Amino acid sequence: MAKKVVKFLNLQILAGKANPAPPIGPVLSQNKLNIMEFCKAFNDRTKEMPSDAVIPVVISVYADKTFTFVTKKPPVSYWIKKAAGLKSGGKLPGREKAGKITMQQVAEIAREKMEDMNAYNESAAVSMVMGTVRSMGIEIEG
The missing domain is CATH 1.10.10.250 (Ribosomal protein L11/L12, C-terminal domain)
Incomplete structure (x- = not known):
């Protein structure tokens, strides 16, 4: 059975530079998500992109406090x-x-x-x- 999505979070983060500092840390901690897990996964996924590019990301938060995210192309x-x-x-x-x-x-x-x-x-x-x-x-x- 599919997990129940509780919320979608929209952030814009520099490629390969996600860290627990604001604005990422507070947004993820309010939703009780693992901040370091997200930062490592995001940085791995965006390491090939230009470092000055702002990457829009949509995070799907599930009821069991897990998440998935989708990165989009720069604006x-x-x-x-x-x-x-x-x-x-x-x-x-x-x-x-x-x-x-x-x-x-x-x-x-x-x-x-x-x-x-x-x-x-x-x-x-x-x-x-x-x-x-x-x-x-x-x-x-x-």
Whole structure:
């Protein structure tokens, strides 16, 4: 028989850098989960990812105080900043341009993130990425 899920926890953690310090420790201890077990498993699963990438993780907490977790790919904004070579987006989107990105790079980002996005096809995913690019104050070439 399947275990009963009590709660879902959503966290964003740097790849390979999970530790018992806040915010991870307090969230897991409130739900009576083994913090070190999670940290070791998360770090093992994300050791191949870029160390500056923030990884969204969904933790399923079961009634018997065990857990499983699913890691997702870094947010679209991470890939956009990486493609444009920026540390952050524009301070005044729509008024000042922080950088440039090509349409080909937008399509690559959409393909990379497609499984985590709520899009039916690649063109819908490209439109979603384009919206994020614009909201970050970055210009699309092509």
